[in-house]
Amino acid sequence: MQSSMSNGAYDSHQLLSKVATNNGHGEDVEYFDGWKAYDNDPYHSSSNPNGVIQMGLAENQLSFDLVKEWMLKNPQASICTPEGVDKFMEIAIFQDYHGLPEFRSAVAKFMGKARGDKVTFDPERIVMSGGATGANETILFCLADRGDAFLVPSPYYPAFNRDLGWRTGVKLIPITCESWNGFKITEQALISAYEDALTKNVRVKGIIVTNPSNPLGTVQDKDTLKMLVNFVNDKRIHLVCDEIYAATVFSLPRYTSVAEIVTDMPHVNLDLIHIIYSLSKDMGMPGFRVGIVYSYNDRVVTTARRMSSFGLVSSQTQHMLAALLSDDEFVTRFLDTSRERLSRRHQHFTGELSKVGIECLKSNAGLFVWMDLRHLLEEATTEGELKLWRVIINDVKINVSPGSSFHCSEPGWFRVCFANIDDGTVEVALQRIRSFVKRDKREVKPKTSLKKRKEQMQLGRLSFNNRRIDESSLMSPHNLLSPHSPIPQSPLVKART
Structure with missing residues (x-):
């Protein structure tokens, strides 16, 4: 035929x-x-x-040697060892897409520790995804419709176009930053990008910024973060902070999370603030595919959690990491x-x-x-x-x-x-x-x-x-x-x- x-x-x-x-x-x-x-x-x-x-x-x-050393000392953390195999059935059977409670608690605690314990995170707002790639796409699905746009300070991570726009249909519009001030985001450049989009009849739903920056290796200072928060608050659009390099800050100036900023800005609409995190960079574990959506918006948390069933972190990985990240000394x-x-x-x-x-x-x-x-x-x-x-x-x-x-x-x-x-x-x-x-x-x-x-x-x-x-x-x-x-x-x- x-x-x-x-x-x-x-x-x-x-x-x-x-x-x-x-x-x-x-x-x-x-x-x-x-x-x-x-x-x-x-x-x-x-x-x-x-x-x-x-x-x-x-x-x-x-620092892989430190993780290997911990694993050898804590074989019970894995369900594939004689010491941990008794947990095999409990971990292997169906798990709720909310995630293991001990895993969410450990991740929330680690996120605070990685940010110098300047802020705490609520385990009930921890939503899992398949790596930061999946987390970024999930938050865009929750915040924007096909044809909407997000502003992104340039230079920015090349695969953002894939992660944020390929399947969602969301557009990315650069906020042009230049070397004269170390590629720092200026309010003038932000306003220019926003107004340029409006003249093209493109609806801007928010800003996404990496902090620390990929590829610059710099941190956003408090004044810049406050400027961004005030801007989204005034325009009633969203701010997504990709903080996957938070624990790689190795010298001054110290790192400031947007979570720390908004605690000192009581007038801000927290429904507009969202954080993306993962263990890929800070812990060097991209193969574990642990991505996190953390939102102050209850509706986003609920929707993202429902969507997380398309890209859950395996329960075996959750179990092991819960033990690892709960070890304060390690x-x-x-x-x-x-x-x-x-x-x-x-x-x-x-x-x-x-x-x-x-x-x-x-x-x-x-x-x-x-x-x-x-x-x-x-x-x-x-x-x-x-x-x-x-x-x-x-x-x-x-x-x-x-x-x-x-x-x-x-x-x-x-x-x-x-x-x-x-x-x-x-x-x-x-x-x-x-x-x-x-x-x-x-x-x-x-x-x-x-x-x-x-x-x-x-x-x-x-x-x-x-x-x-x-x-x-x-x-x-x-x-x-x-x-x-x-x-x-x-x-x-x-x-x-």
Whole structure:
């Protein structure tokens, strides 16, 4: 029997859904293409010493030894050990999607501890999801309808377009931030983005901000957070704070959660305030897929909990983590040690870069640095940035992420992750960077005048901003992303990195 496909009666767009046939997932950008280059030629100190070093993955691998040590001392926490197997049936049978009470209590306590015990969290407002990716999508489903928009300070996490917009149909509109003030959110830029959306007849339902910032590695100060809270309160829109890097703050200024801010602002409508959290970054456990929606809005909590049945955390994982996070001595030691190790790695890495003339944005949090290579661009445009990025990937053999994939308005910035590799690999990466900089200095290049460079920089900002914010871009999350790379697109659907 001849199929309907063979006689041309149907094509894939007729047979499949719009979600299945669109490019909203956004895998065909440099952020994911860099991973493809690594996957095809991964560095290994002995078996492939000339391979690509993965510095595009925001993963915290510096304190796994502490978790392993705890597991060996507490075998009863797992239902797959002789010491814990008696709990197997109790944990393996059906569990309410509210989550194990002991798990929600432990997570709420840990969230407070990770924020310096400056604020407490109610376990009854803890809603589970499959990682921060699922948590972000869940909160958007609760707050906005297809075609609505959220404002997002740029530069911002590349996969937000996927997480927040692919299936929800919600648009993301950048709030343009610039290097002159360390990419800090200004009220003027916020108002401009909001009013620009209104002129395009786009309904703005809220703002989503990462604190600490990915990719900047900076924390939002109290004045900025208060400004954001006042703004959403005045406009009656929502504020979603993605706080998944809260416990990675390793030096001053100290971290301030929006939960702490709103306790001192009694006039604020708390129904507009929501927090996203996970254990992927602070605990280095992205594979456990533990995402949290924490909302002060009762209706959102109820709805998100109902939706959580589509992406629950396994009861086995809940059981183990409840024991781990309830161990006060372990949690204190882990957080202190993790911060100290992150600080030491950050200081060493940025210090060595500085010795060869490469500076990074001053930061005190996260698993990465925002590296400034504007002085190495042949031309200060997005195209010039991508040309340099291809050299770093193909010749230097390091996977870093170009700023354009983070929707940065200024060409020449790159995110470099430093916590997902061991000390030896860090030294190899630094040596490759030193060699590249020395080679670059030896090459004869036409020097561009300062005036010309400023003109190119302005042109790069204008062209990039226009590409992101025009009407057609707003209609598709995919179109907000940076140009395609010549490297084949990645088939990977990675965890939140």
